[in-house]
Amino acid sequence: MASKPEESESSYDLCIMRHGIAADRGNGMGGGDAERPLTVEGKERMEEIAKGLARIGFAPQWVVSSSYVRAAETARIVAASLSPEVPLDYCKALEPGGAPEALLAFLARNSERRTVLVVGHEPDLSQLAARLMGAGRHANFVFKKGGCCLISFDEFPPAAPGRLAWWLTPRILRKLT
Secondary structure (H helix, E strand, O other): OOOOOOOOOOOEEEEEEEOOOEOOOOOOOOOOHHHOOEOHHHHHHHHHHHHHHHHOOOOOOEEEEOOOHHHHHHHHHHHHHHOOOOOEEEOHHHOOOOOHHHHHHHHHOOOOOOEEEEEEOOOHHHHHHHHHOOOOOOOOOOOOOOOEEEEEEOOOOOOOOOEEEEEEOHHHHHHOO
C-alpha cells in the first residue's frame, strides 16, 4: 500500500486475510480438512475481493499463506490480481493452531518487504489481529471468509501494538470494484 506523506518510510503494513468460501467438510472429496478447495463461488468472490483491494491501492511485496488448499488458492488468486510477480510462500504458523510468534519469526526473515499479505484460518487470525493490536486474547474480532484487515507498525518485528488502518468485509471489498 502506498505510504501517505505523513507516514514513515520504515512503516510495516500487514494485511491479514481469511481464505475464501471452501467446499464443505465431508463432501466426499477425501483428503480431510487440509485438502478442501475453494468452491466456484469462492473463487469468483476472491477475484472480486482482489479487485477491491487493488481499487484501494493495496499492493503487497510478499504473500504468505497457510498450505491448506483453500488458503493457498485464495493467496494465488489475490497475488495474481494485485501483483503477478509478488513472491508467494507458505508458513506452517498460518495453518490452524499455528502460533503468532512463529509467524512473526517467519516474517522477520524478510522484514525488508514492508507490505505483506498473510492468508489463513479462523479463529487463529482473529487472535493474531487482537494480539498485534494489543487488544488481548478475548477481543471479539471475527474475519468473514475473504475478509481482511490492515495493521500498520512503526517497526518490524513490532515492539509496540500496531494501528488498525482498516477492517473490510468481503461484501465491502466486492462493492469497491
